[in-house]
Amino acid sequence: MVNILLKIEGISKRFGGLVAVNQVSLAVKEGEIFGLIGPNGAGKTTFFNMLTGIYKPNEGTIVFEQQQVQGVKPFRIAKLGISRTFQNIRLLKDESVLENVMVGMFGKTHTGLWSAILGLGSAKKEEELVKEESRKILELVGLAGLEDELAGSLSYGNQRRVEIARALVSKPKLLLLDEPTAGMNADETNEIGELIRKIRKNGTTVILIEHNVGWVMGLCDRIAVFDHGEKIADDEPEKIIANPAVIEAYIGKEDTEEVNKFAAN
Amino acid sequence: ASDKSSGSTKSKDSIKLGWVGPLTGPTSTDGTLSRNAAQLAIEQINKEGGVNGKKVELVTEDDQGKPEEALKAVQKLINSDKVAGIVGGGYSGPMKTVTPKVQSAKVPMVVAYAVHPDITKGGDYVNRVIYTADIQGKAMADYAVNDLKKKNIAVLYVDIDYGISIYSAFKDEAKKLGANVVIEKPFKMGDKDFSSILTAVKASKPDALYVVGYYNEAAGIVTQSKELGIDAQFLGVDGFDSPKFLELGKENTQAATFTTSFFATDTREVVQHFVKAWHEKYKDSEPDMLSSQSYDATEVMLEAMKKAGTDREKLAKAISETKDFEGTSGKISFNAHHEVVKPVIFMTVKDGKFQYVKSLNY
Amino acid sequence: MVLEALFNPYYVDIVVFLIIYILLGLGLNLITGYAGQVSLGHAAFFGIGAYSSAILSVKADLNPWLAITLAIVITFVISAILGLPSLRVREDFLAITTLGMGLIIQSFFKNSSITGGAYGIDSIPTPSLFGMKLENMSYLIFLLIVMLIGIYAVRRMTQSRIGRAWMVIREDDIVAQSMGINTTYYKVLVFAIGGAYAGAAGALFAHKVSFISSDSFGFAVSATLLSMVVIGGLGSIRGTLFGVSVLYLLPEFFRLFQFTFIDMNYLDMYKMMIYGLLMVLMMRYRPNGIFGKKGAKKVMTKRLHKKKAVKGGEHIA
Amino acid sequence: MLQIKNLNVSYGSIHAVRNLSLEVQEGEAVALIGANGAGKTTTVNAISGTIPSKGSIIYQGKELNGLAAHKVVKEGIVMVPEGRRIFPKLSVVNNLIMGAYARKTSKKELQQEIEKIFVLFPRLAERRSQMAGTLSGGEQQMLAVGRAMMAKPKLLILDEPSMGLAPIVVKSIFSTINRIKQEGLTILLIEQNATMALSVADRGYVLENGEIRFHDTAKNLREQDVVKKAYLG
């Protein structure tokens, strides 16, 4: 009934002698909100980098919508409908917020060299459409009114929202969020949670990396835990929280109650 | 920039003469010498009352050694300054670029020292007072093989038209006369280190080394040859002809023999007159082959002007008809191709001084 | 023709060369200003255009118009190929790599027999239209039209989706790829188009001067062009027009007006000194160029936020 | 120890911090909280001398405003900047050595201190000669905190030190902060995790739109409704 959107089998990434990701297999269903947690340096971001083609896995396969995509160039993957945000915020700091978001639509537009040079109507129309969409998304992430600011002049938290908006604007099938709420307070974090739910409702599947365990528990349908490059658990939130290995590696004993409390509401 | 130092004010009845050459850039020293020589000629004639009662004014333009700059410079001379004629004090590239324009604008021009074979082609308005590469190359081949009895000759040439054209003429002639060119290598202007090509030269065991280039590189080549223990006879071209060659090459220049068109110890009156005037005006510099060529180019132009006035067509004709004009670089005439006919002079270095060997018409 | 008589060919020539430089500047601005690929070898593209057209019209005896057109196509293709190293070479090496490419190509012009070697190529024919040779004024008018088309095309390209792709590549290659931009294609494309502009400029130059040799396509030209574009403002068409005009016309002013307060014999060297000083001062007081995209406020943010671009040992996160 | 009066910072037309006054007593830990864009980072950047500001910043009787950033460090104020800003192409160890740049230390002392940092963050020890730019986000954050500690500051300013860190590490960072506070170090802390922040801090300031909304003891702030609602979730 529910399709598997993304199926990963046995992928690894090594940097010299360091194994950043080791033989990870995973399946994500369409419409899921999937969480990825784990200690620092566990290989989560590296995992994203392989999904988006920035790194080529040393081994293993990644199947997205029945199509093998491991080792495919990043721009092709983006065109297939996978988009992402960056943990270290990579905005075009000297461009306006709106321009930054418009960039996200690139893969969805088609104007070619000649129609651009000749200034054909279709090119103009497309440009308008892109602007329109971008504005809408900015409003959605709560940045209405900041369109014309330079991205670099926004505060850290707001820059993160621009990142999310940029990834969202192309209406991807799969959205990868790398610590979307880092640098946001509790209130703001909840807003982002709402946003993610809304996105999912519109048919986008989401994988997110996050250290705010309580929030992840409340939001995700399923969670995988990475440690030292390996997947040590992959289950529903309640089971994850009860998994001693996870507690040991990641959350810390004292914290479990807190998290439980959080997840409950 | 118009030159004011030549003394004349701009009056209606002064004759304007254009000069173009490099006043900035890497070749600016040569350009400056050339301009100074032209200025000297103009000053002298003005002192004598000018040309047919009119003062002559020299309008100088910098070409930076670049073709398109030369083109603009010449366009300015022709169209803004409306000069009667132009003295070309630059190197081949720029001069070659401007001559078609000069021809089509029908402005008489005398080229002082650029040797590109095509410069005089395409019309009757451009003459040149330096002999072509062919002549110099042939002259040296004849001297090396017939006079010096050299059999195995190594050639190093600067990789511009000057070097290539002289060296090919030399090579053809030398072969015809029965000598071998055992090795031939190009080098670049501005090169400092010749150790590797000289090592190759040494390995080819030549009895003479013909260097077609200018004094800077030539001085380096003679010095480094000594360091590598090459003991072949040095032969050279008019590019050697500068006190700088002796200064930079020091004792290593001993016995280097080269072709040129001028020597300051020539006892002919024009030469002594020129040398004296030069020393008076440009205190601590020595007149050399470049300045002599430019001086002669200007003189040829002025002389023709005396005869034909400033009508461009007549002037050009008069220049072309120059016959046995006593120039500092010898008796100057032009042949049907607007190339100069004058003797080639052989000089050699002895005890740190240039010494006259012989001169001959080729 | 009346028109020809009306104008001093000297002034006409100044403008003709100015337009040729503007075309060069536009192409370089595309490559360096819009797409961020620093090029210190633009003169090579210029030379390729000039030599192609010269060889085709002199040695292959083609009609000058056809030669010019083919020259543009040839430069387009060769530039695309020469743009390939930019895909692989680290960003901060690109300036030196392109510099090297420029030197290599110039050296080829000087030594190869097809380019006439050290002698260069002469008697390049003047193109004619309706039986009339395009000289001086008419050539200028033709060039003006070419320039306007060139400006229009740059404007359109840079304000479109393609311009956006270049902009993202300039700012962050990784982001560009992640947003679905085929960086390979767009980088090669910008070199090709920028090169084609230079190729057009080169061909038009060759038919103007009628004689070309390798001297006209050296590093100095590349460096001057880059200065013009940067001083005007990277990524700005007005800037290119301004920068090229100022730096190009400045020496010409010295030629036009006579100064008496300095020793004339050194005027030309003073001229170059002033030129150099001007470059330093312009950079100092308008580091983003006269028409640079960044106003005062933007400059400030940039300074505050400047995070040195770190490629190499970067962890993409 | 640190007294700020009427601090104003503008970026062009944006007035990011307005008339801000705040003080930090010796040995105290003070938290600065507020929504995104409230002006927290701007405030601490003004203190550290990396951006120009108006108003007075007096530290141990000395006016800091106008002092170059490296001189502020010499006064004993050290910052863990927002976004980590480790030196990406230096090794982990060299990053730590840079932390101690302003101090005179012998090679041996330096070595010992580095080892201490490694005890605190064992993950870094494993990566000691790796180029810092290739560390994971959290590892970089550990490095940034470790690097600041190498400076042996009198006043330590932390701009969101827990960002991107796993819960266990956050715990350990906060317990470290707690410990160094016990050792008498003065701390100014910016933190989105207000619960955490207020649990180590003695006092807190709440910023809104570049102005101070409240300031009170940490305990009182924790109980205050507005704060609870907006920042504690």
Place this chain on the structure above:
Amino acid sequence: MLAQQLINGLAIGFVYILVSVGLTMVYGVLKLLHFAHGVIYMVGAFSAMLGMIYFHLPFPLALLLAMAVSAVIGMGIERFAYRPLRGGHPITTLISGVGVAILLENFFQVIFTSDTLSFPETGIENTIYHLTQSVSITNYKFYIVIAGVIGLGLLYAFLKFTKMGIAIQAVAQDMRAASLMGVNVNRVVSVTFMIGSALAAAAGVLVALNYNSLFPSMGSIPGLKAFCVVVLGGLGSIGGTVVGGLILGLVETMSDGYLSGMVIDKDAIAFVILIVILLIKPSGLFGKKVEKV
């Protein structure tokens, strides 16, 4: 002949190394596209000449004078032409450097003309040692090798073992963060230029002595070659500078000595090698790898 060619190549290689050591600091470590390096090299040569002619300094003192003068000029260039551009696009530094080079080169041309001057008598004879009958080397070349080795050694020690050495790298990567560590960025950059320029001057003087020639534009080609060497070796790597310089020297010598009828000349061959190597190894021979543990 091969032995002699190898020696020639090594000698030229060391000239390149010597010229590049200074640039390794400024461009290699600090990442500043410093196009005025060549002009500083020229200023060094002229300063030594003037010192010897006007102050009758013995050669070693003239060399020191040249290094001092160039150090000051280098710092001046940084102060007035580069520092105000900090934080801007790297090209602005490049343009400013080209501007400085044009300015200084023409200034020297106004004073000394564009002519080649000979280097004053140093009292040190240029002696030729014949190693075998067909292989020889001069003592001047030895000095260049020795100076190159000393320069490299000092530089290595400085970068590797001093705090300032690490600070230079830190400044290059993130100026603001460096200042937050208490690094006086301006001073560090100044010191870098000081050292880099003094080394350039030493190179200029020794090369002028060796070839008995100096002229205002003498720095332009070596300046470009130095960029080639620094990039070839991988930015900022001392070992890379050595290997880069030697490769360049050997390649040029071999192409001069053994090849003929090439469509490109030896200067261009140097860059062909550079590009080929960068295509194979985008970060230069000894450059830090992109992926590293």
